[in-house]
Amino acid sequence: MRSQEFISGFLFLATSLLFFFFSWELPKGQGNAFGPAYWPQFILAGWILLSILLILKGFFSSTKRVSFSLTDLRRKKLLLICVLIPLYLALWTFFNFFMPTVLFLFALMMILNPQKPVRLFFYSLVIAFALYSSFYWGMRIPLY
Amino acid sequence: MFDLLLQAVTAILSPENFIMLLAGVLLGMLIGALPGLTATMGVAIFTPLTFFVPSEQGLCLLLGIYNAAMFGGAIPAILFNTPGTPAAIASTFDGYPMAKEGRGGLALSLSALGSAGGGLLSMVAFTLFAFPLAKFALRFGPTEYFSLSIFGLSMMIAVSGKSIVKGLLTGFFGLFIATVGLDPMHGAPRFTFGVSEFVGGLTVIPILVGLFGMGEVLVCISENQTFEKKVIKEFGRLLPTWQEIKQVTPAFFLSSVIGIIIGVIPAVGGDIASIISWEKSKRISKEPEKFGKGSIEGIVASETANNACIGGDLTTMLTLGIPGDAVTAVLIGSLMMWGLQPGPTLFRDHSDLIYKIIAIMVLANFLALFFSFFRIRTVAGFIAKLPSYILYPLIILLCMMGSYAIQLSMMDVWIMFLFGLIGFALRKMDFPLGPIVLGIILGPLAEANLQRSLILSDGSWLVFLRHPLSCFFLALSFLSLWGGFRKRKV
Numbered sequence: 001m002r003s004q005e006f007i008s009g010f011l012f013l014a015t016s017l018l019f020f021f022f023s024w025e026l027p028k029g030q031g032n033a034f035g036p037a038y039w040p041q042f043i044l045a046g047w048i049l050l051s052i053l054l055i056l057k058g059f060f061s062s063t064k065r066v067s068f069s070l071t072d073l074r075r076k077k078l079l080l081i082c083v084l085i086p087l088y089l090a091l092w093t094f095f096n097f098f099m100p101t102v103l104f105l106f107a108l109m110m111i112l113n114p115q116k117p118v119r120l121f122f123y124s125l126v127i128a129f130a131l132y133s134s135f136y137w138g139m140r141i142p143l144y
Numbered sequence: 145m146f147d148l149l150l151q152a153v154t155a156i157l158s159p160e161n162f163i164m165l166l167a168g169v170l171l172g173m174l175i176g177a178l179p180g181l182t183a184t185m186g187v188a189i190f191t192p193l194t195f196f197v198p199s200e201q202g203l204c205l206l207l208g209i210y211n212a213a214m215f216g217g218a219i220p221a222i223l224f225n226t227p228g229t230p231a232a233i234a235s236t237f238d239g240y241p242m243a244k245e246g247r248g249g250l251a252l253s254l255s256a257l258g259s260a261g262g263g264l265l266s267m268v269a270f271t272l273f274a275f276p277l278a279k280f281a282l283r284f285g286p287t288e289y290f291s292l293s294i295f296g297l298s299m300m301i302a303v304s305g306k307s308i309v310k311g312l313l314t315g316f317f318g319l320f321i322a323t324v325g326l327d328p329m330h331g332a333p334r335f336t337f338g339v340s341e342f343v344g345g346l347t348v349i350p351i352l353v354g355l356f357g358m359g360e361v362l363v364c365i366s367e368n369q370t371f372e373k374k375v376i377k378e379f380g381r382l383l384p385t386w387q388e389i390k391q392v393t394p395a396f397f398l399s400s401v402i403g404i405i406i407g408v409i410p411a412v413g414g415d416i417a418s419i420i421s422w423e424k425s426k427r428i429s430k431e432p433e434k435f436g437k438g439s440i441e442g443i444v445a446s447e448t449a450n451n452a453c454i455g456g457d458l459t460t461m462l463t464l465g466i467p468g469d470a471v472t473a474v475l476i477g478s479l480m481m482w483g484l485q486p487g488p489t490l491f492r493d494h495s496d497l498i499y500k501i502i503a504i505m506v507l508a509n510f511l512a513l514f515f516s517f518f519r520i521r522t523v524a525g526f527i528a529k530l531p532s533y534i535l536y537p538l539i540i541l542l543c544m545m546g547s548y549a550i551q552l553s554m555m556d557v558w559i560m561f562l563f564g565l566i567g568f569a570l571r572k573m574d575f576p577l578g579p580i581v582l583g584i585i586l587g588p589l590a591e592a593n594l595q596r597s598l599i600l601s602d603g604s605w606l607v608f609l610r611h612p613l614s615c616f617f618l619a620l621s622f623l624s625l626w627g628g629f630r631k632r633k634v
C-alpha cells in the first residue's frame with residue numbers, strides 16, 4: 001500500500017463530498033436550460049470518482065514510498081514560517097504595513113540563517129523601506 | 145503591416161515602456177538563472193504589480209521576464225549542471241561537459257545566439273500565422289468554443305506528469321475553483337458561503353501566485369535549496385568561429401521548427417521541445433557521438449527549441465484563448481486583469497496591441513542577447529553569491545504584497561497563502577500543478593459555452609456533432625485522451 005496516495009485520495013474525497021453536499025442547495029435548471037447546480041455537480045462527481053480511483057491505486061500499489069519526508073530541523077523551519085505568515089497578516093491588518101514587515105522579514109531571515117542578527121535586522125529595515133517606497137510612491141499603491 | 149509594426153516598435157521604445165522591458169529582461173534572466181525559480185513564478189509574482197500601470201508597460205515587464213527566463217535558465221545548466229528552468233534540462237547534456245573542458249564561454253554564447261534566433265524566428269511565424277488563424281477563429285460560435293475548451297482541457301493528461309489520475313484530480317480541482325462565484329448564465333451565487341468577496345469568483349492571480357510563487361518557495365525551503373554554488377570560472381573564448389556557426393545551422397533551423405510546432409500544441413512547453421530537438425538534431429548530425437559529451441549542436445538545439453516555443457505558445461494563447469503552457473496561463477490572467485480577453489476578438493479590437501506584443505518580444509530577444517554576451521560573468525557571479533535567506537523572505541513578501549495590490553484586499557492575500565500551502569502539499573505529494581491552471585482558465589469558458597449551445601439547440605447535445613469544426617475539436621480531444629492513456633500508466 002502506498003500511504004501517500006491513500007491519504008491524499010481520502011483528503012480529496014472528503015473535500016469533494018463536502019462540496020457535493022453543498023451543491024444540492026443550488027437551484028436546478030428548468031426545461032432545456034440546465035441550472036447553476038449542473039456544472040459543479042458534474043465536476044464534483046468526476047472529482048469523487050477520481051479520488052476513489054486514487055485511493056484504490058494507493059491501496060493496491062506494491063511499492064511503499066513516502067516522499068513527504070523532512071528532517072526535524074527543516075520541518076520546524078517550515079512550521080514556524082507557516083505560523084509566522086498568518087501572524088504577520090494579522091499584524092499588518094492592525095498595525096499597518098511597515099513595522100510588522102520589518103519584524104516579519106527579520107524573523108524569516110533568522111529562521112533561515114540564525115547568524116548576525118544586527119546585520120539581518122538592517123537588511124530587513126532596508127528591504128521593507130525599499131518595498132514600501134516603491135509601492136507607495138512608485139506605483140501609488142497604498143499599503144495600509 | 146510593416147507600418148503598424150514600426151509604430152509598435154516606436155511605442156515600445158518610449159522611455160516608460162523601455163525601462164519596464166529592461167527591468168523585465170533583467171529580472172527574467174535572474175529568475176531563470178536561479179535554480180528553483182521558474183518563468184511561471186516570475187510572471188505570477190510580478191503580474192499584480194502591473195495592475196497599476198498601462199497594459200503596454202505591464203506587458204513589457206511580463207513578456208520581458210517570460211522571454212529572458214529562457215535565456216537565463218541556460219546559465220546554471222552550463223556552469224553548475226543545474227537547469228535554471230525545466231526548459232533548460234537538455235542544455236545540461238552538452239553545456240556542462242563543455243564548461244568542464246574550459247569551453248563554458250562558447251557554450252553560453254551559442255546558447256544565447258540559439259535562444260535569440262529561435263525566439264526571433266518564432267515571432268516571424270507568429271506574425272505570419274496568428275492573424276489568419278484569428279480571422280478564421282472569429283467564425284467560432286459557442287459550440288466550437290465549447291469543443292475547443294474541451295480540447296484544451298484534454299491536455300490535462302499531457303501535463304499530468306507521472307500519474308494521469310493525479311493530473312486529472314488536480315485538473316478537476318481547478319475546474320471546481322472556477323465555479324465559485326456567480327453562475328455565468330443565471331447569476332446565482334455558488335459556494336460563496338455568504339462571503340461578499342467570493343461573489344465575483346476567486347481572483348485568479350492570487351491563486352496562481354500562491355501555487356507557483358509561495359508554494360515553490362516553501363518547497364525550496366523544505367528541500368534546503370541554496371544558490372551558493374561553485375562556479376566554473378574558466379570560460380574560454382566567447383565568440384564562435386564561422387566553421388562552428390556553419391556546423392550548428394541545420395540543428396538551429398530544425399529546432400526552431402520543432403519548437404514552434406510544439407509551442408502551438410496547448411499545454412506542452414519548452415522542456416519537451418528542447419529534449420525532442422536535442423534528440424532529432426543528434427540524428428541529423430555528422431558527429432552524433434559527441435552529443436552528451438560537449439556537442440555545440442546539442443546546446444544550440446536545446447536552447448533554440450525552448451525559445452522558439454514561445455511564439456507557438458503565444459499563437460495558441462492570443463488567437464484561441466487557450467494557454468500554451470503554464471506561463472501563458474498566467475499571462476491570460478494578466479490580460480483579463482487589464483480587461484482584455486485573449487481570443488480572436490483581441491486581434492479584431494486591439495490589433496495594435498498584438499503588434500506591440502510582437503515588438504516587445506523582438507526587442508526582448510535583442511536585449512537578452514546583449515546581456516547574455518556582456519553580462520554573463522556578472523550574472524554567474526551574482527548567482528553564486530546570492531544568499532537564499534534574503535531571497536526567500538523577499539519572494540514571500542512580494543507574493544503577499546502583489547496579491548494585496550490587485551484589489552487592495554487582505555482576502556486575496558489569505559487566498560494566496562491558502563493556495564501556497566495547497567501548492568506546497570500537492571508538489572510534495574507528486575501532484576502536478578499545470579492541470580489546475582488549465583481548469584481555472586478553461587472551466588468558465590467551457591461552462592458558459594456549453595450552456596449557450598444547449599439553449600440555442602433546445603437542449604440537444606447532438607449540436608456538438610452537427611458543426612464540423614466542433615466535431616473536429618472533439619475528435620482531437622478524443623485522440624489526445626486516447627493517446628495519453630495508451631502511452632502512460634494511469
